[in-house]
Amino acid sequence: MIKPILVFGYGNLSRGDDALGPLLLEHIEGHCCLDDIELLNDFQLQIEHALDLENRALVLFIDASVACEDAFDFALLEPARDKSYTTHAMSPAAVLAVYQSIKNQAPPPCFLLSIKAEKLELGEGLSAQASGNLELACAFAMQLLKKPDLKTWQKQINQPS
Amino acid sequence: MYEHLETAKNQENLKRVVVDPVSRVEGHGKVTLLLDADNKVQQARLHIVEFRGFERFIQGRPYWELPVLVQRLCGICPVSHHLAAAKAIDQLVGVDPENLPVSADKLRRLLHFGQVLQSHALHFFHLSSPDLLFGFESDISKRSIIAVLAAYPDLGLQGVKLRKYGQEVIRMVSGKRIHGTSAIPGGVNKSLTKAERDYLLEDIDQMIAWSSASVTLIKKVHCSNLPYYDDFATIRTNYLGLTKPDGGLELYHGGLRAKNAEGETIMDHVDYGQYNDYIHEEVRSWTYMKFPYLLSMGKENGWYRVGPLARINNCDSINTPLAEAARVDFKAHSKEAMVHSTLAFHWARLIEILHCAESIKLLLNDPDIMGHDLVTQGEKRFEGVGVIEAPRGTLFHHYQVDENDIVTKANLIVSTTSNNMAMNESVRQVAAEYLSGRELTEPLLNNLEVAIRAYDPCLSCATHAMGKMPLQLELIDVEGKLIDKLVKHSSGHIERLAND
Numbered sequence: 001m002i003k004p005i006l007v008f009g010y011g012n013l014s015r016g017d018d019a020l021g022p023l024l025l026e027h028i029e030g031h032c033c034l035d036d037i038e039l040l041n042d043f044q045l046q047i048e049h050a051l052d053l054e055n056r057a058l059v060l061f062i063d064a065s066v067a068c069e070d071a072f073d074f075a076l077l078e079p080a081r082d083k084s085y086t087t088h089a090m091s092p093a094a095v096l097a098v099y100q101s102i103k104n105q106a107p108p109p110c111f112l113l114s115i116k117a118e119k120l121e122l123g124e125g126l127s128a129q130a131s132g133n134l135e136l137a138c139a140f141a142m143q144l145l146k147k148p149d150l151k152t153w154q155k156q157i158n159q160p161s
Numbered sequence: 162m163y164e165h166l167e168t169a170k171n172q173e174n175l176k177r178v179v180v181d182p183v184s185r186v187e188g189h190g191k192v193t194l195l196l197d198a199d200n201k202v203q204q205a206r207l208h209i210v211e212f213r214g215f216e217r218f219i220q221g222r223p224y225w226e227l228p229v230l231v232q233r234l235c236g237i238c239p240v241s242h243h244l245a246a247a248k249a250i251d252q253l254v255g256v257d258p259e260n261l262p263v264s265a266d267k268l269r270r271l272l273h274f275g276q277v278l279q280s281h282a283l284h285f286f287h288l289s290s291p292d293l294l295f296g297f298e299s300d301i302s303k304r305s306i307i308a309v310l311a312a313y314p315d316l317g318l319q320g321v322k323l324r325k326y327g328q329e330v331i332r333m334v335s336g337k338r339i340h341g342t343s344a345i346p347g348g349v350n351k352s353l354t355k356a357e358r359d360y361l362l363e364d365i366d367q368m369i370a371w372s373s374a375s376v377t378l379i380k381k382v383h384c385s386n387l388p389y390y391d392d393f394a395t396i397r398t399n400y401l402g403l404t405k406p407d408g409g410l411e412l413y414h415g416g417l418r419a420k421n422a423e424g425e426t427i428m429d430h431v432d433y434g435q436y437n438d439y440i441h442e443e444v445r446s447w448t449y450m451k452f453p454y455l456l457s458m459g460k461e462n463g464w465y466r467v468g469p470l471a472r473i474n475n476c477d478s479i480n481t482p483l484a485e486a487a488r489v490d491f492k493a494h495s496k497e498a499m500v501h502s503t504l505a506f507h508w509a510r511l512i513e514i515l516h517c518a519e520s521i522k523l524l525l526n527d528p529d530i531m532g533h534d535l536v537t538q539g540e541k542r543f544e545g546v547g548v549i550e551a552p553r554g555t556l557f558h559h560y561q562v563d564e565n566d567i568v569t570k571a572n573l574i575v576s577t578t579s580n581n582m583a584m585n586e587s588v589r590q591v592a593a594e595y596l597s598g599r600e601l602t603e604p605l606l607n608n609l610e611v612a613i614r615a616y617d618p619c620l621s622c623a624t625h626a627m628g629k630m631p632l633q634l635e636l637i638d639v640e641g642k643l644i645d646k647l648v649k650h651s652s653g654h655i656e657r658l659a660n661d
Contacts, residue, residue, distance in 0.1 A: 013340075014218070014233035042339055043236030047287055047306060048279075048325035081307045094307065101310035102318050122234070123218045 003038040004057035005148050007141075008049070010042050011064050016124035017117030020064035020134055023126070024115070027138045032145055045090045050099040050107075058148055059110040061092045062141070064117035064130070071133040072140060076157055077110040109150050111157075113141060163396075163589035168204060192609050194592055200599060205592035207585045207613060208450075219571040224253050224562050228344050231558070237619050239339060240276035240331060241551035244269060245558040247344030248414070248547030252434075253562055254346040255539020258414050264532030265348035270413045271524045272334040272343055273549065277412060278368075278517040279327025280552035281469075281510045284617045285375065286320020289507055293382050297611045298604035316378070319371045323514070326368050330521060333357045348536030358525055365522045369483070372515040376487045379508045384494065391495075393595075394503035394587040394612035397422040399455060399464070400471035401440075401579065403550050406430065408477035410488075410516065412550040418475050419455055419465060424498025427455060433548040436557060442574070450581045453574060464582035467554025468616060469509035474499045479512075481519035487512045503587050506615040551576055553617050577618040587612040 007028060009021035025039050040052060045061075053059055061077070079100045080093035090098075092112055099107040115137045118127045126134070144153060195204035215234055222230060231246045232239035247269070251261065258266075287306045291299075294309060310317035328338060333353060335341025343349050353361075383390045399422065403415035416430035417439065431439060442451040443460050454463030465471070473492075479485040491508055492500065500509075524530055547558045554576030561570040591612045596605060 012233050012236055014230070040338075043239070046283065046324065047321045048328055050321060051325055081305065094305075097307050098310065098321065101307060101314070102321060122214050 002055045003034075003036050005037040005145070006040060006052060006056045006059045007037055007062065007145070008040040008042075008052070008059065009062040010044055012043050014122060016119040016121050017064050017127055017130040018120045019126060020115040020117055020130060020137070021062040023134055024062050024113075024138055024141060027134075028141060028145065031142060036148070037145065045092060045095050047090065047095075047098050049090075049095050050102060053096070053099050053107050053110070054103070056108040058150065058153065059108055060141070060144065061110065061112045062137075063092070063112065063114055064120070065114035066117050066120070068114045068116040071116055072137040073112075073114045073116075074140070074144075074156055074158070075112050075114070076154065077112050079107060109153070111153055113137060113144075163205075163586055163593055167206065167585070167589070192588055192613075194596070200597070200601070202589075202592040202597040205585075205589045207581075207588045215573045216571045219560070220568050222568050223566050224250050224560065224568055225346060225566070227560070227568070228346075229340060229342055232340060235619060238276065238280060238551055238553070240272060240335075240341075241549060241556055242558070243341070244273055244276075244344055244413070245547040245549045245551070245556045246560075247346070248549065249545035249558045249560050250346045250547070252545030252547075253542055253560065253566075255542055256347045256537055257539075260537060260539070262348055262532075262534045262537055264352055264529045265535050265537075267524055267527060267529045268334055268349045268352060268535075269344055271353075271521065271530060272331060273413050274517040274520045274524070275327045275330025275334065277327075277552050278372075278514055278521070279324045279331070280617075281514045281517070282320055282323035282327060284552075285379075285507060285510060285514070286317065286323070288617070289614060290316070290320070292607070292611050292614070293379075293507065297608050300604070319375070323368060323371055326364055327517075330361060333361055345536065347538050350535070352532055352535060353530045355531060358531060361521070362525050365518065365525060369515070369518045369522065372511070372518040373483055373487075376508075376511045376515055379511045380490070380494075383502075383504065383508055387494075390504045391502045393608075394591050394615065395501050396503065396583060396586045396590055397501050398466045398583055398586075399427060399458065399462075400474045400499065401455070401465040401467050402472045402475045402555055403433070403548065404429075404476055405480075410472055410476040410479045410484075410513075412472075412513075412517075414549070417548075417555075420475055420499065421458075422499060422501065424474075427457065433557070434546045436546065436548070436559075436574075440574070442578075451578055452582050453579050454582075465579065466583045467576050467579040468506065468552075469513050470500065470503075470506045471554065472550060473509040473512055479516055481516050481523070483519055484512055484516035487515055503612060503615045506617070510617070553577060553619055554579055575619070577616070580616050580618065584613055584616050584618065587615070 007025065009025035011018040011021040013019045013022055022041050025041055029039055077092050077096055079096035081097055092110065096107045096110055116130065116133045118129050144156065191208050193206050193208065194202055197203055218234070219227065219231065227246045227250060228243050231242040234242050248258065251258070290309050291305055294313065306317065331341065332338050335343035336351060399419055401417065401419045403411045404418045405411045405415050417433050417436065418429045419427040421427055428439060439456055440453055441456050442453045444451055452464060454460050455465060456463065473488055479488050491512060544561045549556055556576055557574040559572040560568050563569050588609055591608050595608050599605060
């Protein structure tokens with residue numbers, strides 16, 4: 001049975017602040033009822049992750065971001081042709097575009113919770129600033145998951161800390 | 162060869178072009194070109210910003226942590242590091258490969274076939290098919306998986322599902338999508354249940370059919386413009402990889418074999434535990450990447466290629482029928498004993514996808530994968546070497562431990578390092594034969610990236626720092642004045658800031 005809510009945190013636990021996504025997942029796992037929520041963790045996004053969006057009511061991607069201006073940022077995602085072919089990793093918007101291409105339908109409502117990262121070096125732990133950002137993002141995510149419906153989440157867009 | 166383009170004379174009189182970063186490769190790489198007043202290429206180099214912190218990351222840890230820990234070295238091929246480390250650690254607990262329980266050996270092989278299948282599927286369908294289907298100099302907006310899905314929906318979907326299937330094999334064998342603990346010192350920690358086996362069997366015939374069709378497609382693409390495909394970025398090299406005792410293709414465990422450009426054997430059935438006696442690494446002043454070479458051939462002539470092309474060139478046969486037929490067909494297209502075309506990496510890669518799919522089916526029908534004799538132990542040793550054929554080529558893990566089981570020394574040779582010299586030579590070939598004397602444009606420069614991408618390099622950086630990967634191309638004249646500038650922003654938007 002596919003659970004209606006997918007929370008997908010991605011990043012590498014051993015690369016400093018890149019661990020923010022997986023660490024937030026760990027927090028949710030320990031503090032949230034998971035009857036309707038599936039938690040998914042991977043190093044980075046790839047084409048096959050489009051198939052994980054099937055039959056979901058709401059999807060929350062969680063990622064570390066050095067481009068984030070505030071402690072965290074919450075945004076609605078739209079499918080986008082990803083012209084920037086950066087590395088093997090894809091952007092969440094590109095994953096949505098893959099879904100749209102292979103399913104011939106719009107993806108479920110997807111949101112991105114970006115948490116501000118500072119350092120992404122192999123073997124490093126979480127930076128002090130990222131640790132504080134994670135705490136704020138955890139509180140925000142718990143609030144989202146307490147009431148997982150589209151309208152409530154839409155109201156939270158662009159309300160950074 | 163094109164070694165004369167490694168270092169130009171009178172560099173102060175040359176224009177400098179930088180392609181930074183090279184896209185659709187894992188991690189960070191850049192190409193620099195030095196041009197004279199007539200746009201003739203005088204120097205071409207691929208710089209790979211390789212992180213040499215692997216060893217530091219591993220040293221000081223207890224050895225039993227390594228099979229999980231090393232997966233975090235690379236977000237693209239964690240299973241390859243997991244298995245290479247496990248093979249090295251088997252030796253630390255006194256277990257040689259031939260003494261591993263049969264079920265454990267087969268489950269590790271199943272895991273490895275799943276990994277190679279999903280990695281090759283990602284590379285061909287996602288990273289390379291845009292170039293191969295739309296052309297190397299096509300509009301940049303076409304060169305992505307989204308464009309492939311739009312123009313070739315069936316092919317695009319097959320790529321997604323092949324990749325997904327490989328991931329499902331990994332999940333079933335290791336119990337998790339990532340951070341799995343399948344391989345443990347001396348064996349594996351679980352076998353497949355009948356339900357897991359049946360789940361994977363449901364789709365395997367479809368995967369074989371799609372893999373077979375992909376071989377047909379790449380042959381058609383390659384042979385439709387044979388002179389070009391056989392010439393582009395092509396270099397004559399030595400080849401290194403593992404083979405079975407009978408010389409057959411081997412991805413998990415075998416002896417080291419090297420052949421030269423004429424197909425003559427340089428070494429064969431070498432115990433990889435002695436790799437230090439056969440392979441050395443050279444350091445050059447302009448890059449942090451090392452340049453491995455075969456000691457018997459010397460620094461100048463001993464460099465080699467690894468990966469799918471090397472493996473298909475080196476082996477005498479493949480033990481699955483469809484892949485073997487494809488191998489014979491592949492070799493027949495060349496008039497030489499060895500296929501040197503760099504773009505033939507794609508063809509060889511898809512032959513391996515087919516071999517993996519066939520091998521997965523064979524293993525799924527083998528009752529040993531549901532066996533319960535999974536772990537063995539021997540007498541402790543203080544040194545272990547593990548080598549496998551990772552998707553991109555031969556991967557070496559070498560550890561030494563102390564009395565307290567703490568790793569005191571680690572050495573890794575990853576396949577991208579082995580291909581370092583070859584990628585540089587391919588870049589120089591393309592620069593000399595296709596770019597020299599022409600006005601440089603982004604589509605033209607994509608030719609350089611096509612040459613590099615054929616190797617599927619993994620540049621050891623698994624982070625995905627969004628917003629940090631712009632591409633900037635500058636053309637500076639002999640007086641140092643900027644005369645042309647192309648900027649690709651992280652959004653994908655391209656801006657030309659020319660002649661300002």
